[in-house]
Amino acid sequence: MRLGGRLSGAIDVLTDIEERRRPVADALKDWGLAHRFAGSGDRAAIGNIVYDALRMRLSHAWLMNDASPTALAYAVLLRQWGFSPDALAAELEGDRFAPPPLSEENLAAFSSRRLEDAPLHVQGDIPNWIQPSLEAAFGDGWLTEAKALAERPTLDLRANTLKASRDKVVKALERSGAAPAPIARYGVRIPAGDGASRLPNVTAELSFQKGWFEVQDEGSQIVADLAHPQEHDQVLDFCAGGGGKTLAMAAAMNNKGQVHAYDADRKRLAPIIERLRRAGTRNVQVHDDVRQLDALKEKLDVVLVDAPCTGTGTWRRRPDTKWRLTQKNLDERVAQQQEALTGAAAFVKPSGSLVYITCSVLPEENDRQMERFCSENPQFSPEPVLETWTSLSGNGAPRPVTRDGRSVTLTPASTGTDGFFFCRLRKAPQ
Numbered sequence: 001m002r003l004g005g006r007l008s009g010a011i012d013v014l015t016d017i018e019e020r021r022r023p024v025a026d027a028l029k030d031w032g033l034a035h036r037f038a039g040s041g042d043r044a045a046i047g048n049i050v051y052d053a054l055r056m057r058l059s060h061a062w063l064m065n066d067a068s069p070t071a072l073a074y075a076v077l078l079r080q081w082g083f084s085p086d087a088l089a090a091e092l093e094g095d096r097f098a099p100p101p102l103s104e105e106n107l108a109a110f111s112s113r114r115l116e117d118a119p120l121h122v123q124g125d126i127p128n129w130i131q132p133s134l135e136a137a138f139g140d141g142w143l144t145e146a147k148a149l150a151e152r153p154t155l156d157l158r159a160n161t162l163k164a165s166r167d168k169v170v171k172a173l174e175r176s177g178a179a180p181a182p183i184a185r186y187g188v189r190i191p192a193g194d195g196a197s198r199l200p201n202v203t204a205e206l207s208f209q210k211g212w213f214e215v216q217d218e219g220s221q222i223v224a225d226l227a228h229p230q231e232h233d234q235v236l237d238f239c240a241g242g243g244g245k246t247l248a249m250a251a252a253m254n255n256k257g258q259v260h261a262y263d264a265d266r267k268r269l270a271p272i273i274e275r276l277r278r279a280g281t282r283n284v285q286v287h288d289d290v291r292q293l294d295a296l297k298e299k300l301d302v303v304l305v306d307a308p309c310t311g312t313g314t315w316r317r318r319p320d321t322k323w324r325l326t327q328k329n330l331d332e333r334v335a336q337q338q339e340a341l342t343g344a345a346a347f348v349k350p351s352g353s354l355v356y357i358t359c360s361v362l363p364e365e366n367d368r369q370m371e372r373f374c375s376e377n378p379q380f381s382p383e384p385v386l387e388t389w390t391s392l393s394g395n396g397a398p399r400p401v402t403r404d405g406r407s408v409t410l411t412p413a414s415t416g417t418d419g420f421f422f423c424r425l426r427k428a429p430q
Ligand SMILES: C[S@@+](CC[C@H](N)C(=O)[O-])C[C@H]1O[C@@H](n2cnc3c(N)ncnc32)[C@H](O)[C@@H]1O
Pocket: 238, 239, 240, 241, 242, 243, 244, 245, 246, 262, 263, 264, 265, 268, 306, 307, 308, 309, 336, 339, 340, 343
């Protein structure tokens, strides 16, 4: 397929997403099934146009003065893929699969409008109603943070030290451009690439089948590491889901101590069994019924709450969720977080710690949750976290955003990772 066919494919997918409010991954998969002649390079290029368009949907639409899928897809090529209007017209000339050319109105808007004149939330590519929350979280830096949440993410892996060193993983994936990640101790990073470039399918690698690494954003690795369980600790991952943090902590504990993995949703927990097996993990017990945890009340050294959240920190990877988020979703997540925190707190032993994590950057889900929880549960108080950060990552590593050092927020702009919030609450001794 030439560029014209790929552009048309991306416009079809964007139309499907808009008209039927479908998740991007589903719309892309259906397009692939209906166009079996398209090769993997074509599908990757179409996916890139679609994701790039959604990440910067508002600013693209503003500059084109048009929010249609066609205008958005063209804007990607002009703003993000380095084509000038003339070069793009020449490239599409004579391609019978290309979409109709951009209208005179679109071209006139694109050549005359300047993004600096757009409203700030348009410049930052965020829903208007979220702006006050980002301002509260980041002060004057909020626009830089918002813009970084609209960029392409890298592909991050965690070397599974139970089976392979980071160097060994880097070497195995050398041809994909893998290199040590900047902050996480066991992190490996593959660059995001640009234009039509394809990310490697790392899960097809033999080294993945052998359990040498997991696919995990560097931010997720860092917050699991900051929980800092010691080798013989008894740990509970109360919102274990598919086990990303469980696996990271179990490996950091060197297969010693015990990690109890629980999730209220059995379906989300299911993949953990196969992942534990592949990783060679022997210090994890999986629980799919909260009653199985009864004997652990007030007994555990570390209890992790990787809470359900709006996922604003993952907007780079799931840009469609950015535009679907509503105040109602946010309120629901805040209520779920309070419930999970209350449930989990019962398992912390005196002097033990309750670790709270979200993959959101909104203060409603982060610092405000911590303030509320501590005022209602005065036996818990936040502990400084930057010392652990430095001891794990070294002095030269990038620093997260922090108000007072008692919680940290990782962001694409500050740490080059997805957005994550981390806070450790210490329970008073008896
Ligand atoms: C952010 S996800 C966890 C991701 C996972 N820890 C990982 O690293 O892959 C949040 C999880 O919390 C679970 N959850 C929500 N409310 C809960 C509750 N009250 N008790 C236990 N789990 C809960 C959800 O089912 C969901 O799987």
